[in-house]
Amino acid sequence: MFLLKLLLKNAFRHKLRTGLTVLGLVVAICAFGLLRTIVDAWYAGVEGSSSTRLIVRSNISLTFPLPLNYAQRLRGLEGVRQVSWSNWFGGVYITERNFFPQFAVDPATYLPLYPEYKIPDAERNAFLRDRQGVLVGRKLADKFGWKVGDQIPLRGTIYPGTWTFTLRGIWDGADAKTDESQLLMHWAYINESIRQRFKGRGDVVGVYIVGIDDPNNAAAVGQRIDKQFANSLAETMTETEAAFQLSFVSMSEAILVAVQAVSLIIVVIIMAVMANTMTMTARERLAEYATLKALGFPPGFVVRLLLGESLLIAAIGGVAGLLLTWPLAAAFRSAAGTLFPIFQVSALTMALQLVAALIVGLVAAAWPAWRMGRIDIVNGLRHVG
Template identity: 60%
Template sequence: MLRHRLRTGLTLAGIAIAIVSFGLLRTVVDSWYAGAELGSSGRLITRSEASLSFPLPATYSERIRKVPGVRSVTFANWFGGIYIDEKNFFAQFAVDAQSYFDLYPEFRVAPAELADFKRDRRGAIVGRKLAKKYGWKVGDQVPLRGTIYPGNWSFTIRGIYQGADDKTDENQFLMHWHYVNETIKALLPSLADKVGVFIVDIRDPAQAAAVSAAIDSSFKNSLAETRTETQKAFQLGFIAMVDTILLAIQTVAYVVVLIIMAVMANTMAMAARERMREYATLKALGFSDGFVSLLIFGESLALSLAGGLLGILLTFPAAASFFRATRDLFVVFEVRPETVLLQLGSAVLIGLCAALAPALNSRRIRIVDGLRAVT
């Protein structure tokens, strides 16, 4: 391996880069699904059967509350405003201030700040990460230019919530639905008294399917039929919209491994050709074909595993840097143990496949031909 140190070093670096790339791409896919995995099993989401773009009457709230198994209900509506520029995108929801935080205990707000938010109809509560990104603090005015709800809006930050753990989304902007609703009645009455989704807290998560069916049957054959599902299923529905992209990312991850496998195979083939006389000498001294093949496999595996282990070690700081650079895209970005095992398995596979052809060729070479070989 040290005979051609530059070639060995470049090959090792290539394997390490490929393993890091494979790990990051796998982690991107895992992180998209991680948001759905964090959904509470005790919360249901009720939306329009036709599409999420069709709102539901706000009066549905009381009917849902009366369904057996339902503990409480709140609602939220996508606001979709623009802060200064279109590139400053973040989630904005108009919510029922009196009940929303009761159903989301993972959003932790200081009691005094929550009380101020409930009193101020133009107040807003924002996530800690979002506030840090834009330098907001309690008392600041945040202007938003409406898209769904036209006009120039201004909200006062009355509180900043923190997540119960590092997996809680802290990039949301929450304002009063009742304030938005009353304001829009004068501009676009057709959009008034409607909400995007109802969030339903149920007593027994094991009864989620039965409660969902009961809610939907309550609005069957109405002008606005509903579809109720668990929070996890609801979030997976969004992921399904980008399934093709995720599949492409997964494909690229494996293509990267195949490419470095071809590069490694070429490296081993070159090394084997240079050592034909040495292999022939070993055979002349009595060493078996199997022993020579094992030498080739050993060299290939040593090189690929060294590159693979280096790549695995570099994956963690690379993932941390990637997460800091794309903090708005992912709630959580962690390299899973399964990904590390796949990286290690890929390194082993690269080493075995790269050594296969040279090892077979070494078994076929005759001692006389090998000693005659010019290197």
């Protein structure tokens, strides 16, 4: 208790300097946490993917569709439990700024593959019955203030024209990793409209979603699928859902590396600032530390004083920065909209924030503490004059 009181008095002896140092720590720890959360948000789709789902797409590119008749052949392969498909719709809601993922799916086979979408039975059945109905995630519905029964107009980009849909249901995620920012519509309705408008088009899908029973057989089933369609006009590439999501993340890998580097640089900068603060503190108290040693206090006590003061300041700044990260992350999540479907400060990020603050405190005081522990009493007392 005596040591804690002494540390508190020493830490706030120069209130302005300590306050500015704490402020710098708060900013650094907040920035570190937010940048790490942004990186986590990029990988959220990977973490939320299922090990029992495979994605089958064109071997050339995702922009090349696959024939609808592949579905029946896929169902006949060993290890395949269920098959569904989806197309990217790419419509615009009012303005291009309101971007969110939209998929035309086969509801009867698609929804059973995604049990993490928790939908009331009445809303699920209403969606299945209405070919012009859509399902949306809770986050998307809250963003635009949609409720069941609302009309949602989308201006087509890939599929020309204005499409008006009726909101039939809203799903909630089974956990925080479930994406709630998507809109699902009936593939059959889109396909039928395309066939009527454009002769010779239609009956193609963007990707197939294949359900398997045993994740350990994912590689074998994937090879079996690709072999089935080898040397055809539309060869396939099959990968796990996590690998499929990672293919999108890898496009921004350089940006993610830069963000991670910046988060570390911020911590290093505040470490240098705090090290300068602790060095100034030690120099000003040179005579005091010499007096303590003259009175019989061991060098270890002086070292503990400096390290303890530095860790105390770092802990205050770290905890304050951690607490401030939550409202800032909420504000960022609101401003980002559907850019980051899942944006939450993880327990690992919070732990790293505290660890970073403590490392800053330890490293900043290491050199001055070592110097003060070895101070010569005579030279230290002479410093009074």
